[in-house]
Amino acid sequence: MSTESPAAVEETPAAQQPAFSAGIPGLAGIPVTLQRGQEVLYPDLGAYVDAVTSCKDAGFITCADLTAVDYLRHLDRALPAGVVAERFELVVVLLSHEHGRRLRLRVQVSEQEPVCPSLFTIYPGTENMEREVYDMFGIRFSGHPDLTRILMPEDWEGHPLRKDYGVGRVPVQFKDAPGPR
């Protein structure tokens, strides 16, 4: 599959230096873009764990960050060819100490079935991060040992970082309010 397409988000000239991930076996066929010097892979949900495992075997031994974005207002955003935009996007940043590089994976997760495989068995350090994503976006991770709310109270309803979740407000009294007496 071609790595660049007119629909890609970024200016990805064909003449740019070959992507680092092109040298990693097991990542063939996954669309790649270069955004501001950072390499981004777009595996689909089925190939997600395999792609991460391939990266780990290639030296990306730490998962630096795992988060999600709710693209509710940008369902028609531009993505590389072959990637179907979904409401949620899981963003995983892998780090290779050996090569001194990062790789970013953006995985589309559908609104109807927000379930992803957990990376806990590959990177135990994603435990907190996946719980945070579950708490904030309601994306469930199958295989996670303790998928519970982490920042919000246990009996909280809703997932605050979703775009259809309003921002709480407290009315501000600017003038002197009449006292209780």
Place this chain on the structure above:
Amino acid sequence: MSDHDDRDEFDAPAPRPIEAADERSGVFGDASDRGPGLLVEETDEGAQELSPLEATDPIQLLIEQGAVLRLPESAGVDIAEAEAEDRFGEGETMIINLGPQHPSTHGVLRVMLELQGETVLRSKPVIGYLHTGMEKQAEELTYVQGATNVTRMDYLSPLNNELVWSLAVEELLGVEIPPRATWIRMLMSELNRISSHVMWAATNGIDLASTTMMIFGFRERDMILSFFEKTTGLRMNTNYIRPGGVAADLPDGWEDDVSAIVDTINFRLGDYDELLTGQPIFRERTEGVGVISPELALAMSATGPILRACGVPWDLRRAMPYLAYDQVEFDVIVGTVGDTFDRYAVRMNEVRESLRIVRQIVEKMPAGDYRVQDKKVTPPPRARIDESMEALIHHFKLFTRGFEVPAGEVYTAIESPRGELGCYLVSDGGAKPYRMHVRGPSFVNLQSVPALLRGGLIADAIAVLSSVDPVLGEVDR
């Protein structure tokens, strides 16, 4: 298991090694490489597969360490009832809460500990008591206002928060900041690292019952905060480093102030050594306590002094230089054992390295602008507003609507005093970020706590928790 079929053969001559461990190449590599082989004895019952602790499946080990330990706060142990039933007898375990209201948890961290006697079996940090929804809030604030939001996350190193935010916004904007702004940012960031580390030494001291250290640490930190106040107008949450540069130039005579800080702290670090480093009680309490292996630390995504204390020379200032860190000389400090003392030593020596960097910055500080001269990004000087309608419009637009940032995503990371501080910023072309995520080093490092506490004493748990240096404002955001 290869040898099960011959368990009836009584005349098996010698214990044979079983290759089970070789198949267990989990997250930390091959367990049999490090530990002794399996404790296999050929008995009349066949091979007894008793594995040493090192051979436990790492995932299983993490789960045993408490990744699934959960108990609602309401389900506490009724001490009177438990005593009546004599449930604390031999062989019984007890779950207690350390925190969230405990002075040595550095805020509102709650750690559930499963104890057998005084030994910690499993533990689990429970967080969220300080959650203030800063990532949601960031979506409602413009890029100009954003710095005031992020600076409140890690309240011990506010300038580093502002720095990572500004770098992310500038990366999306595509602006190049002037060299003086870069060097001012480096100066402030390093001073902040020193103040954060001496503050940590202070709280670590009080956790280990050294009140003197606490007074010392706060005294040194106050010198730096006074310089921040002189430069930025505020001691904490300064909103000084902003997208486009810094808020104000350094005050007159800043070289003298900084040199005085550097000389004083450099001299006083000797006092710390006398008070703590060479002191037998302190060493007894920290050496060999809370050890973590580099493999485990890497698997748990730990960064900063925790990772460096176990010997991994990973410092983003060196590995992926930002600002002008490739133009100054400094050493990356690493430990050897990965215990609490190494984490102490790494931080104290990092203070020395930061002093070294600050000295070089004082020498090399370039002249020029302290912020980019782009009217769309930085406000005009106050005097221009009175003369120029255009300047007034720019000023008004900037502070009411803010500037628009081209669509795109970026992940930026810097080395904060606690580790990799990352910012993932998504812009949809508007004046407010579509999504802002901060990768807080404390949040991630807290995952290592169960591994550090396991098998230790509850008295050591205080020292170990302190050595992780969590800042709860950043953990919960």
